[in-house]
Amino acid sequence: MRRRALLGAALAAPATARGQARVVRVVNAYGAGGTADIVCRLLFGRLSERSGQSYVVENRPGAAGTIAASVVARAPPDGHTLLYDATAHSVNPALFGPKLPYDTRRDFLPVFLSLVTPNTIVGSHHFAPRTVAELIAAAEAAPATIDAGTSGIGSAQHITLALFNAMAGVQISHVVYRDAPAARNDMVTGRIQLQFSNVPGSVGHFRAGTARVIAHTGREPVPVLPGVPAVAETLPGFETYEWNGIFLPAGTPEEIRRGLNAALNATAxxxxxxxxxxALGGLLRPNTPEEFAGFLEGQFALHGRVVREANIRAD
Structure with missing residues (x-):
């Protein structure tokens, strides 16, 4: 087992013509301090230690991840530039359409699914509903009077809100914030009633009692949110996730992709x-590039349908 892990790490560390490893650039589509940044640095920091190969994380946030993705799409396919992206990667084709400066499926090779975590519905203590059923009843009684904050148009949480509105047959208003902490602050103080968040962003509220985690959007109980029910218990079939993953530019040799996948599986x-x-609420499982690609196709289908049916527009 150790031998296979070391082989994977060796394959994941391309060498120069002189036989010395070059720095591998990990272009992160999100800013410092968020879940994607924490997981990215955790994995690649440890992989650097395991392999002796230097992986340097470069944060290039903005434009729903398209800035970072554009950089990697243009990079040489030699294994020295990676993309660390998240849920927006599977929303953007529907959200931006032909305006995207790259082809999401054609220009990237899925390598490793590094995190999958449910989204959450978090309510202010100033807001009376304590369950999904009570939330739906309140929204039915007073359409468009309940405000829910998310961190952006087309975010995983916006998709979750739009799907909730559609499946519950209600109209909860979407309030867009520059980032999740800003939405969180207004929700806690009662300026808005709800925040559609994710498990990592909700654990602190759950433990401190500063807000009420009404439900999560996974299929199974979430260990770090004991007792919090799934939305699907009230709306059967409801399921959304926030995910993180690693990509290579299209055309990268397959042995590099396989080696990097093996090394990341061993590290995780x-x-x-x-x-x-x-502890972040991640649902862990080993995965191959093919399994990650299959997961992505399901996300492309779900997110594309929600964007179309809810008429979500980037502008």
């Missing part, structure tokens, strides 16, 4: 790393 399975991912 280390107890010290796995414990931190679980």
């Amino acid at each position: 399975a280390e107890p010290a790393v796995a414990e931190k991912l679980v």
Whole structure:
């Protein structure tokens, strides 16, 4: 097992003509301090230690992840530039259409699915409903009077809100914030009633009692949110996730992709790393590039349908 892990790490570390490893650039589509940045630095920091290959994270946030993706789409396919992206990657084709400066499926090779975590519905203590059924009843009684904050148009949380409105047959208003902390502050103080968030962003509220985590959007109980029910218990079939993953530019040799996948699987399975991912609310499972690609196709289909049916527009 150790031999296979070391082989994977070696394959994941391309060498120069002189036989010395070059720095591998990890272009992160999100800013410092968020979930994507935490997981990215956790994985690649440990992978650098394991392999002796230097992985340097470069944060290039903005434009729903398209700035970072554009950089990697144009990079040489030699294994020295990676993209660390998240849920917006599977929303953007429907959200931006032909305006995207790259082809999401054609220009990137899926490598490794590094995090999957449910979204959440979090309510202010100033807001009376305590369950999904009570929330739906309140929204039915007073359409468009309940405000829910998210971190952006087309975000995983916006998709979750739009799907909730459609499946519950209600109209909860969307309030767009520059980032999740800004939405969180207004929700806690009661300026808005709800925040559609994710598990990592909700654990602190749950433990401190500063807000009420009404439900999560996964299929199974979430260990770090004990007792919090799934939306699907009230709306059967309801399921959304926020995910993180690693991509290479199209045309990168397959042995590099396979080696990087093996090295990342081994790194994520280390107890010290796995414990931190679980603490964030991550649903851990080893995965191959093919499995990640299959997961993505399901996300493309779901997000594309919600964007079309809810008429979500980037402008």
